[in-house]
Amino acid sequence: MGTFLVTVGIGLSTAAILSLSAVAFTLEYAVSRVANFAHGEFLTIGAYAAYTGQKLFHQNVAAAALIAAAAGLVAGLLLNAGLIEQFRGRSAITVFIATLGASLIVQNVLMIIYGAASVSYTFTQGGLHHVGPFRWTTTDIEVICSALAVAGLIYLLLQRTRFGKAIRAVSQDRALAQVSGIPARRIVMQTWALAGAISGFAGFMLADTIGTFSPTLGFSFLLLTITATVAGGIGRPYATFGGALLVGLGVINLYYWGWRAHEYILTDQRVILNEGIVSKFSRSIAIDRIQDLTTFQGLWGRTWGFGDIELESAGREGAELLSTVPRPQQLRNAIFGQIEARRRQGGSANP
Numbered sequence: 406m407g408t409f410l411v412t413v414g415i416g417l418s419t420a421a422i423l424s425l426s427a428v429a430f431t432l433e434y435a436v437s438r439v440a441n442f443a444h445g446e447f448l449t450i451g452a453y454a455a456y457t458g459q460k461l462f463h464q465n466v467a468a469a470a471l472i473a474a475a476a477g478l479v480a481g482l483l484l485n486a487g488l489i490e491q492f493r494g495r496s497a498i499t500v501f502i503a504t505l506g507a508s509l510i511v512q513n514v515l516m517i518i519y520g521a522a523s524v525s526y527t528f529t530q531g532g533l534h535h536v537g538p539f540r541w542t543t544t545d546i547e548v549i550c551s552a553l554a555v556a557g558l559i560y561l562l563l564q565r566t567r568f569g570k571a572i573r574a575v576s577q578d579r580a581l582a583q584v585s586g587i588p589a590r591r592i593v594m595q596t597w598a599l600a601g602a603i604s605g606f607a608g609f610m611l612a613d614t615i616g617t618f619s620p621t622l623g624f625s626f627l628l629l630t631i632t633a634t635v636a637g638g639i640g641r642p643y644a645t646f647g648g649a650l651l652v653g654l655g656v657i658n659l660y661y662w663g664w665r666a667h668e669y670i671l672t673d674q675r676v677i678l679n680e681g682i683v684s685k686f687s688r689s690i691a692i693d694r695i696q697d698l699t700t701f702q703g704l705w706g707r708t709w710g711f712g713d714i715e716l717e718s719a720g721r722e723g724a725e726l727l728s729t730v731p732r733p734q735q736l737r738n739a740i741f742g743q744i745e746a747r748r749r750q751g752g753s754a755n756p
Contacts, residue, residue, distance in 0.1 A: 413539065413654065414536075414538075414539030414540055414541055414545070416653045416654045416656070417539070417549065417650075417653065417654070418541060418545040418548055418549060418614065419614070419653050420649050420650045420652070420653025420654060421548050421549045421551075421552035421553070421610075421653075422548060422552065422607050422610050422611050422614065423626075423629055423630065423633050423649040423652060423653050424552055424556065424633070424645070424646045424649035424650065424653075425552055425555055425556075425603050425604070425606065425607035425610075426444075426448060426603075426604060426607045426608075426611075426626065426629075426630045426633075426649075427630050427633040427634045427637065427645045427646075427648060427649045428556075428559060428603065428642050428645045428646060428649075429444070429447070429599075429600040429601070429603040429604040429607070430444050430600070430604075430630050430631065430634050430645075431634050431637070431639055431641065431642055431645045432572070432596055432599065432600045432603075432642060433481075433596070433597060433600045434634075434639055435572070435576035435596075435642070436572060436575050436576050436579075436592065436593045436596045436597075437485075437489055437493075437593060437597075439489055439492075439500050439504070440497070440500070440501065440504075440631075441484075441489070441504050442501060442504040442505045442508055442627070443484060443488075443504040443505070443507040443508040443511065444504075444604065444623070444627060444630065445508065445622075445623030445624040445625070445626055445627035445630070446480070446507070446508050446511040446512065446623050446624070447477045447480050447481060447600075447601050447604030447605055447608065447623065448477075448604050448605070448607055448608030448611060448622060448623035448626060449511065449512070449515060449608060449618075449620060449621075449622045449623035449624070450476050450477060450480045450511065450515075450605060450608070450623075451473035451474065451476050451477040451480075451604060451605025451606060451607070451608035451609050452473065452608040452609055452611065452612035452618055452622055452623075453476075453515060453518075453519060453620075454472050454473050454475070454476030454477075454605065455469035455470065455472050455473040455476075455526070455608075455609040455612070456519075456524055456526060456612070457472075458472035458473075459526060459527065459528070464527060464528060466528055466547075469526075469528075469609060470551075470606060470609055470610075473605040473606055473608060473609035474602040474603075474605045474606040474609075475602070475605070476605050477601040477602050477603070477604045477605020477606065477608065478598045478599075478601045478602040478605065479601070480601050480605070481597040481598050481599075481600055481601020481602070481604070482594065482597060482598050482601065484504075484507060484597070484601075485593065485594055485597035485598075486594065488503055488504065488507055489504075489597070490590070490593075508624060511620075512620045512621060512624065513620075515620035516620050519620065521619065521620065522619070523617040523618060523619045524617065524618065524619070525616055525617040525618070526612065526613055528544075528613060529543075534546065544613060544614060545614070548610050548613075548614060551606075551610065552610075555603065555606070556646055559603075559642065560643070562599075563642065568592070568595065571587050571592045572592060572596055574587055575587065575589050575592050575593060575596075579593075604623075608622065608623060611626060629652060629656070632648075632652050633645065633648045633649040633651075633652040633653075634648060635648070636648030636649075636651050636652055637649065637651075669727055669730060669736060671736065671739050671740060671743065673692070673743060673746070673747075674691065674692055674693075675689045675690060675691055675692060676689065676690045676692065676695070676716070676740060677689045678690075678725075678727065690716060690718055690725055691718075692740070692743050692744060692747060693747065694718040695716055695717070695718050695740065695744060696717050696718060697717040698714055698715060698716045698717065698737055698740060698741075699714070699715045699717075700712055700713070700714050700715075700733045700734060700737050701713045701714075701715070702733065711729050711730060711733065712730055712733035712734075713726060713727065713728050713729070713730065713733065714726075714727040714730055714733050714736060714737060715727075716740075
C-alpha cells in the first residue's frame, strides 16, 4: 500500500504540470477551433528560456519561471499572428501540416542554438518531505502549489473579468461576438498569448522535474496533453483539469503494476530479480560478477520516475536487463556501493 501511495504522489505531481499544458491547449482550440500540433514547442521554448535566464539571474527560480512564461507568451503571439490567423478557414489537415511544420522548425532552431544534447538546470531539488501518505521533493511541492495557484487565477480570469467573458463569447460563436461589439481578433490574440504563457511556465516546471531535457521535450509531452484535453472535453478549460488528473493517475497506475511485476532486491552478495504477479519467476546475479552497469531513462521514465538498468556480468553472454525500475539511479548507486564495499573488504583481508 505504501508503494502505491508513493506512485500516486508521483502521478499528482506530473498531473499538475499536465493540467497546465492541457488547459492552455484547450484555450487555443476554444477560440480558434484549431488543434495546435506546435503546442509542445511552447513548453520547450519556455524551458530553454529559463535555462538561459538562470545564468543571468544567479539561480533565481522565480525569475526563471517568469522568463519561461514571457517566452511562451511571445511564442503564442507569433504563432497565432504568423500562422493560425493566416490559415483561418482552411481544412483541418492543412492546419495540422502547418502547425506540425512549425513544430519541426522550432525543434531544429533550438538544436542549432543549444545543440542536440540534453541540458539541465542547476536548481536544487530540495529534500524529501512526507506530506500525509505521500513523499514529495521540495520541487514536487512547488510544482503542485504553483499549478493550483495558476488554476485559481485562470478560473477568476474566465469567470470574473470582461476578458474572460469575451473569451467565452468568442469560443461559442466568433462571428456573433464580433457583431456584438467584441473585438474578436484581439481577444483571440490575447488568448493565444495567455495560453503561451501558461505553456512556457509548464515547460519550465516539466524540465525542472525530470532533470534533463532536449529540444524534443514538448513534442514528446504533446500526446499526453492531447489525451488529457480530450478526456476532460476539448474546448472546456475547467473539465480539462479533471482530465489531466485522470490521465496522470491512470498512467502512473499502469506503471505501478509494472513495478509490482518486477521486484529487485539488493543484498550484500546478490541482486535478486523477481518477476510476475500471479506466477513468480526468480533469478539472481552475484555482486562479484557485476563488471559494469548502465541506466537509461527516456522522457516518460524521467517524468514518471522509472528506467532500465543493464548489468554487465563476467562469465555471461550479453547482459542482464532490469526493466521498469523505480528510481533507477538510487538502485544503481546502491549496487555500486555494495561493489565498493566488497572490494574494500577484499583489500583489507589480503594486505
